[in-house]
Amino acid sequence: MKTRPSALALAAAVALTTLTGCSMTDSKTDSVPFSGTSTSLDAADATEKVSSGIYDLIGVRGKASESYSTVMDCSGRDAGEYFRILHPWSFYPASEGDLDVAMERLKSKLPKHGWRIVEYGPDTSKNKNVRMTADNDRKKVSVRIIRMAKNDPPKLSLNVVSGCYKIPAGQEIERF
Template sequence: MNIRPSALALAAAVLLVTLTGCSMTEGNSDSVPFSGTSTSSDAADATERVSSGIYDLIGVKGRASESYSTVMGCSGKDTGKYFQILHPWSFYPASASDLDVAMERLKEELPKRGWKIVDYGPDTSKNKNIRMTADNDEKKVSTRIIKMSKNDPPKLSLDVVSGCYKIPDGQEIERF
């Protein structure tokens, strides 16, 4: 699939507004939390480990899509010094009936692992997909999970986004 950079930038902006205005920060709920100083490669590895942890909680047979993290700018900050990581992926259960089980397990298990569910319910699409947004203040990450029962094949669509990192002095942000 060929995605134009402008479409990816628009999708990233919409995702940031959706995910990062939640409760990941103390005080100002409109700002993205500071995740510390890191290279973009190390930050991507950390974000992908969080995704793997979410995958482990699903608890039903299925497969995850092949996906890669991407580097985004932090809203209102110097794009040469600050960045966030987005890791989008999908989960396809072996059986369509397991989709509900997978979503319920995530709803139950995420809070037991330090996540706070900040939004849950149907979206405004004609399919009324179930959306869940959860924040992990300790890890400075947020996830949005969408149960897409009417897709062919049915799937969970997951986006994991980090807080805002600062690149170490003397280094440059790798864009991928």
């Protein structure tokens, strides 16, 4: 399934609201960490590679949605020089019972692969979706995973977001 631009914009807004307050920070400030210098296309490829690694950790049969990365601004930094990458996607397990298995596998496997879980538990919605936020300080990336058991069909909703990149000198940020 392809993601519609309006859905992508909504996902970006949700990610900005939910992920910019994560504890993934550099040692000097409370801001989003610096991920290095890169073009937006290369940064998107790197972020999608992180998503693929998370998919591999799920370890149950199912299907991932087809989605595309998008470029976001870095709050408090020059929008012409700095950017972040958001890669929103969903995982639909082959059987409803595998949804909890997938979430538990991620909770146990992410820390073994360099991730630090900074939030875990039910949200305040009437569905009491379980949310998990994990940061990978080495890769300068964060993921917010929401177990949506009452969705039809049940799914894990994932938003992988990078730290701030700086565009190389003489180049422009490609917005997509």
